Amino acid sequence: xxRLMVASAGFLAVLAVPAFAADPAxxxxxxxxxxxxxxxxxxxxxxxxxxxxxxxxxxGAPFSIAPDxxxxxxxxxxxxxxxxxxxxxxxxxxxxxxxxxGTTVSALGSTFGTDIxxxxxxxxxxxxxxxxxxxxxxxxxAFAGIExxxxxxxxxxxxxxMSAGPWxxxxxxx
Numbered sequence: 340x341x342r343l344m345v346a347s348a349g350f351l352a353v354l355a356v357p358a359f360a361a362d363p364a365x366x367x368x369x370x371x372x373x374x375x376x377x378x379x380x381x382x383x384x385x386x387x388x389x390x391x392x393x394x395x396x397x398x399g400a401p402f403s404i405a406p407d408x409x410x411x412x413x414x415x416x417x418x419x420x421x422x423x424x425x426x427x428x429x430x431x432x433x434x435x436x437x438x439x440x441g442t443t444v445s446a447l448g449s450t451f452g453t454d455i456x457x458x459x460x461x462x463x464x465x466x467x468x469x470x471x472x473x474x475x476x477x478x479x480x481a482f483a484g485i486e487x488x489x490x491x492x493x494x495x496x497x498x499x500x501m502s503a504g505p506w507x508x509x510x511x512x513x
Contacts, residue, residue: 354451375422378419379417379420380418381415381416381417384414384433387411388411388455391407392406392453395454398508408440408441410441411457412458413513414435416431417433418430418433420464425468426466427467427468428463435457435459436455437483440455450488450490453485458484459481460502462479464476464477471509472508472510474506476504476505477480477504477506478502479501479502480499480501481502485497485498
């Protein structure tokens with residue numbers, strides 16, 4: 340009796356195997372859908388900057404002096420990307436507090452200085468997505484609050500310039 344039950348169970352199991360090869364009841368895509376770059380993000384950044392400033396004086400005898408500047412900065416950014424098929428459009432803005440600055444002494448003994456108090460940018464992005472790889476260009480306006488000084492005389496200005504460049508980020512999350 341026991342042999343009959345085991346044989347019957349084995350026979351039924353063999354009959355059930357072809358059912359696993361049947362077509363699924365729902366349409367299942369053959370490949371997983373591609374990565375979607377649509378989304379918003381915000382973050383913080385910090386860094387260190389260095390270079391030279393050009394201080395030109397046009398009153399009296401014109402001359403130019405270039406103090407070395409360096410220092411840190413900290414700030415934040417917000418951005419958004421929207422994907423339409425392979426096209427990706429986006430926008431981003433950042434603003435940073437800066438302690439980048441420096442002074443130098445001229446041949447006549449006067450001290451000149453430059454301090455970058457803050458800087459930021461507002462940019463638009465446009466690109467082409469290839470699954471987890473995004474190739475895009477970015478362009479917009481960059482601006483900064485710059486303070487120049489000569490001994491006890493200080494002058495503050497805000498300057499704006501165009502910004503542009505290419506980027507190629509890759510997604511690393513699932």
